[in-house]
Amino acid sequence: MTAKPSPKPHGAAKDRRDEAHKPRARRQGPIVPSSSVSGHTLVIVIAIMTYLAALTVGAVDLVRATAAGWEADVMRETTIQIRPAEGRDLDALAARAIVLARAARGVVDVRPYSDDETARLLEPWLGSGLSFDDLPIPRLVVLRLSDTEPFDPSALRSALEKEVPGATLDDHRRFLDRLVAMANTLVGLGLGVLALVLTATVLSVVFATRGAMAGNRDIVQVLHFVGARDGYIAGQFQRRFLRLGLKGGLAGGVAAVATFLIAEFSADQSVGTAAADQIDALFGNFQIGPTAYAGVAAIVAVIAILTALTSRATVYRTLRTFD
Incomplete structure (x- = not known):
């Protein structure tokens, strides 16, 4: 008897066997490590900078609101003096x-x-x-x-x-001008401190980006020389540092909001004491306004975006040295 030829395998089964014999592609890892000591350190630095910047925003808002309240009180009263x-x-x-x-x-x-x-x-x-x-x-x-x-x-x-x-009318204009000048000076100092904090954050990100590129220099050089676009490499660093900026910014922002709430609660609990009377005389009702909380959210967003853009610019400058 003549042996019958074995039936050809079904198309789907054949495709599965062929796929099983193909070498599996290696999973491509990220250029920038997802976690490192420098990354954790940068998160802590960003959290501290965000906390200080948020406290500055809260202080500036409190001074501005207090000065506005003083100005309104002064404008609502005038005095006649009879010598x-x-x-x-x-x-x-x-x-x-x-x-x-x-x-x-x-x-x-x-x-x-x-x-x-x-x-x-x-x-x-x-x-x-x-x-x-x-x-x-x-x-x-x-x-x-x-x-x-x-x-x-x-x-x-x-x-x-x-x-x-002997009667004179004092409209408190001189006192009001001094008050406005003092408030503007304090607001200017607060904005100066905020600018210094943001500058320190940028410098920290620059050093962290350079450190990350130095640690992965071989990988970056190979990708660069085989034709990887600078935008691709910079995008890898940008996404990584954006996550670090968001993580650190959220931590610092939450800590600042908690500080505001604790300060308001402490002020409410100490009503009637000598210290509370002095604070009430200086600031009135010690309360952080909604603009301060909105400012904290804006600071978190600004620092995260600033971190990402700074890392991207640093990568571009570093890649130019490979050419």
């Missing part, structure tokens, strides 16, 4: 000044300071138990201004000069 002199009846002059102030446009309330209130104002400088008979202390009349109706200080100042001898 004592021989032969002047301060009570009668103060009463006349009150009548003129109440008739002025834009004034919603007029309140004269009593002797006890004036003494409390001077107590931090002159001590307690003051005698007004021995000191030429002016009489004060405080005017509260309207938020909607404009106030004309020139008209009231002219009326006081004619009818109230």
Whole structure:
């Protein structure tokens, strides 16, 4: 009998056997190691820089909000001072000044300071138990201004000069100018600190990128000489350092937000103490506004993007040395 030829294998089975005999392609590893000591160190550095930058943003926002509150309070009040002199009846002059102030446009309330209130104002400088008979202390009349109706200080100042001898109108403009200058100086210092922190972050990323390229110099050189585009190599480093920047930035941002919340909670818990009274006198209600939290989120994003772009630029500069 003639042996029958064996049936040909089915097409799908043949393809599977052929695929099994093919050499498997090696899985390509990343150019930049996914984890290294330098990478962990860079994350810590970025987290610290982000934390400091976020604290700076919070401090600048607090100073700005406090200065705006002070400015609003100062703009809502003005003061009439009546200087004592021989032969002047301060009570009668103060009463006349009150009548003129109440008739002025834009004034919603007029309140004269009593002797006890004036003494409390001077107590931090002159001590307690003051005698007004021995000191030429002016009489004060405080005017509260309207938020909607404009106030004309020139008209009231002219009326006081004619009818109230020794009376002057202090609109606190000089104090307000100094306050605005101080706030602007502090904001400028905060922005300077923020710029220094970002500069330090950029320098740290530059050194870390150069270290990563030095550690993988052979791989980078081979890829470069066999024709790999510079954009491909730079993209590998950029993605790696973007992840490092996000990780460190999020850690620093979360730590800064936690610091803000702890500070607000501590301020609320210490209400009534001497330290809380001093903070309340300086900052009012110690509270970090939503703009500060938005600033922290922006700082995290900026540092992550800055880290990625800095590493990419550093790789391009380094690859030029291979040519």
